[in-house]
Amino acid sequence: MPPKTQSMPTQTTLDPVLSPAAKASTPPVTGLVAAGVSLRSVTKRYGDFVAIENVSLDIPAGAYCCLLGPSGCGKTTALRMIAGHETVSGGEIVIGDRPVTHLPPAKRNTAMMFQNYALFPHKTIWQNIEFGLKMKNVEKAERSRRVDEILDLVGLAHTAQRKPNQLSGGQQQRIALARALVNRPQVLMLDEPLSALDENLRVRMRSELRKIQQQFGLTFIQVTHHVEEAFSLSDQIVVMDHGHIEQIATPTELFNKPASQFVAKFIGDNNIFAGKVINSIAQPNGQDLIELDVAGIGTLMCRGVATPNGSEAACSVRPDLMHLEPSELAPGSMLGGAENFNRSFARITDVELTGYVTRVSLMLEATGQPLLYKTTTTGWMQANLQEGDRVAIQWAADDCVFLPY
Amino acid sequence: MYQPWKTAKPYFLAAPQTLVFLMFLVFPIAMIFIVSFWQFNIYSMTPAFTLDNYIGVFTSGATLPTYLNTLKYMVLVWSLCLAIAFPVAYFLSFCIQRESLRVLLFLVCTIPFWTSNIIRMISWIPLLGREGLVNQLLLNLGVVSQPVEWLLYSDFAIVLGMVHLYNFFMIAPVFNSMMRIDRTLITAARDMGASGWDILKEIILPLTAPGIAIGSIFVVTLTMGEFVTVRLMGGGQSASVGKLISTQIGSVQYPLAAANAVVLLLATFALVIGILRVVDIRAEL
Numbered sequence: 001m002p003p004k005t006q007s008m009p010t011q012t013t014l015d016p017v018l019s020p021a022a023k024a025s026t027p028p029v030t031g032l033v034a035a036g037v038s039l040r041s042v043t044k045r046y047g048d049f050v051a052i053e054n055v056s057l058d059i060p061a062g063a064y065c066c067l068l069g070p071s072g073c074g075k076t077t078a079l080r081m082i083a084g085h086e087t088v089s090g091g092e093i094v095i096g097d098r099p100v101t102h103l104p105p106a107k108r109n110t111a112m113m114f115q116n117y118a119l120f121p122h123k124t125i126w127q128n129i130e131f132g133l134k135m136k137n138v139e140k141a142e143r144s145r146r147v148d149e150i151l152d153l154v155g156l157a158h159t160a161q162r163k164p165n166q167l168s169g170g171q172q173q174r175i176a177l178a179r180a181l182v183n184r185p186q187v188l189m190l191d192e193p194l195s196a197l198d199e200n201l202r203v204r205m206r207s208e209l210r211k212i213q214q215q216f217g218l219t220f221i222q223v224t225h226h227v228e229e230a231f232s233l234s235d236q237i238v239v240m241d242h243g244h245i246e247q248i249a250t251p252t253e254l255f256n257k258p259a260s261q262f263v264a265k266f267i268g269d270n271n272i273f274a275g276k277v278i279n280s281i282a283q284p285n286g287q288d289l290i291e292l293d294v295a296g297i298g299t300l301m302c303r304g305v306a307t308p309n310g311s312e313a314a315c316s317v318r319p320d321l322m323h324l325e326p327s328e329l330a331p332g333s334m335l336g337g338a339e340n341f342n343r344s345f346a347r348i349t350d351v352e353l354t355g356y357v358t359r360v361s362l363m364l365e366a367t368g369q370p371l372l373y374k375t376t377t378t379g380w381m382q383a384n385l386q387e388g389d390r391v392a393i394q395w396a397a398d399d400c401v402f403l404p405y
Numbered sequence: 406m407y408q409p410w411k412t413a414k415p416y417f418l419a420a421p422q423t424l425v426f427l428m429f430l431v432f433p434i435a436m437i438f439i440v441s442f443w444q445f446n447i448y449s450m451t452p453a454f455t456l457d458n459y460i461g462v463f464t465s466g467a468t469l470p471t472y473l474n475t476l477k478y479m480v481l482v483w484s485l486c487l488a489i490a491f492p493v494a495y496f497l498s499f500c501i502q503r504e505s506l507r508v509l510l511f512l513v514c515t516i517p518f519w520t521s522n523i524i525r526m527i528s529w530i531p532l533l534g535r536e537g538l539v540n541q542l543l544l545n546l547g548v549v550s551q552p553v554e555w556l557l558y559s560d561f562a563i564v565l566g567m568v569h570l571y572n573f574f575m576i577a578p579v580f581n582s583m584m585r586i587d588r589t590l591i592t593a594a595r596d597m598g599a600s601g602w603d604i605l606k607e608i609i610l611p612l613t614a615p616g617i618a619i620g621s622i623f624v625v626t627l628t629m630g631e632f633v634t635v636r637l638m639g640g641g642q643s644a645s646v647g648k649l650i651s652t653q654i655g656s657v658q659y660p661l662a663a664a665n666a667v668v669l670l671l672a673t674f675a676l677v678i679g680i681l682r683v684v685d686i687r688a689e690l
């Protein structure tokens with residue numbers, strides 16, 4: 001088996017098709033109209049177990065939305081409810097301007113692509129794609145025209161007479177996509193569409209999905225537990241946990257300003273400090289300067305919408321926004337004159353070179369809390385630090401996000 | 406390094422079955438084949454090469470009706486088994502959600518095999534006989550004025566007996582096929598607007614076909630060779646090839662019986678090959 005390749009930072013994996021020029025040059029396919037999707041106080045109960053609790057969500061028409069969360073968070077249930085494969089215990093689902101809460105799947109103008117693609121193994125590729133049109137009693141000549149058109153579009157016309165098991169994983173995925181799109185849905189649902197593929201193919205299919213979404217101008221709703229996937233694909237990310245929504249944000253917002261400790265942890269590698277609010281200076285832009293008292297460390301300063309003094313809260317800082325320096329340097333010297341900053345001492349416990357990025361594990365001297373610091377490998381070479389060294393870590397209050405819960 | 410045990414192990418594992426196969430299947434059938442060309446008279450048989458036995462089989466006036474009668478039983482039993490097994494298997498695999506209940510109900514299907522089939526058939530006499538419970542009930546309800554004769558010792562009884570015996574051989578492979586159907590295929594079909602009937606016709610039936618084929622092979626081969634049920638339930642009135650052969654053996658016409666057996670074997674082979682040509686069972690193996 002070949003060694004597992006390290007996933008690269010997202011900016012280097014951008015496919016050329018995603019460039020604005022390419023976007024402009026691919027005309028949208030006709031016959032397809034995107035629709036927005038709204039969940040209004042939707043609840044799903046299985047007996048006493050509440051799978052989805054009072055979820056409200058607006059997905060704009062034409063958006064690529066990812067439902068992101070750990071397994072069992074309710075994201076798949078939410079998707080299945082939108083598609084109509086799961087009944088709704090309470091609340092309302094609206095697609096476009098039509099309430100669809102109690103409509104069968106085929107009447108919702110949605111199409112679903114399944115995790116294992118669910119291609120019919122006994123039918124040819126052509127018959128697989130034709131199936132939905134046949135079920136909707138589309139006339140034979142029209143069926144044939146549309147199947148050929150979509151097969152051409154995914155570039156797999158030559159596989160028409162093959163059976164699904166004669167196709168590679170990537171090809172099967174494209175056929176599953178074609179089978180969903182041929183019915184001209186307004187919304188396409190994707191249930192972990194990339195999880196069955198290996199790492200390299202996943203990155204390629206990811207950009208292909210995004211390309212097709214833009215080409216068709218459809219609303220895509222995708223379930224995933226893969227953070228990088230959600231970041232790279234979405235216009236809108238909905239982070240879910242235990243049947244409720246933790247945060248709805250663009251990838252950039254989510255990356256820079258996680259709303260809760262759960263989100264900060266789930267999107268990965270953030271350093272989180274839990275404490276009590278002791279003071280806050282209100283700012284008009286919602287960037288209050290908040291002082292947290294963290295046991296063993298002392299006061300940490302962060303930015304966000306303050307909660308009352310004395311309330312339990314936390315703050316989070318991205319591993320690439322911390323600064324490491326030999327402990328004898330003067331405080332603040334590497335922060336470019338930032339006014340408010342946090343400073344503490346730690347020991348380097350491990351250095352991991354992962355390619356472009358070097359990951360440095362630290363242990364906070366005061367509390368023993370493990371922290372993570374990330375920098376470019378080049379930057380790390382120049383820092384001239386190594387395992388066992390005592391360092392000062394500093395980070396600006398502006399880079400430290402206040403987490404109210 | 407040469408490891409004799411590693412090389413030999415697979416052969417050791419396969420050896421018992423191979424020996425049983427050779428000694429109790431290949432060898433006896435070869436014998437039957439050879440004996441079918443021998444000469445015989447009332448007192449003895451002599452090794453020879455004569456086609457007289459086969460000529461006897463094909464010219465005898467009893468052969469064609471007997472074969473047709475056997476085929477009739479086969480077709481009836483096969484279609485009834487399929488008609489009963491398909492809904493039962495469907496119920497077990499699609500309607501029952503709890504795995505433990507499914508296992509329990511599947512075991513219930515095997516209950517007929519917990520006693521010998523002769524005991525079961527004898528136990529039907531007080532049920533189906535002229536004075537039996539069914540007739541009593543029909544008479545008392547006024548449905549009939551005379552006891553129904555064809556409940557026992559009739560084609561009806563033979564088919565009933567065989568369906569009862571062989572139904573499970575159809576249920577098990579059909580159920581197995583259905584359990585292997587990926588449930589998301591059904592969700593996907595529904596997502597594309599398929600009705601329950603469409604799903605049955607387009608998804609479940611084609612994907613269950615290999616199981617139906619395997620079940621059909623069991624039922625067809627078993628009914629083609631039947632003679633115990635025909636003898637017990639037919640009450641001496643009905644004929645089947647199996648019974649014909651056993652009668653010929655009873656009257657020591659071994660070469661003739663052997664010739665009949667070879668013809669039956671070939672006929673059954675032809676049916677099995679026919680089934681395999683219609684359905685690709687590879688998916689099931």
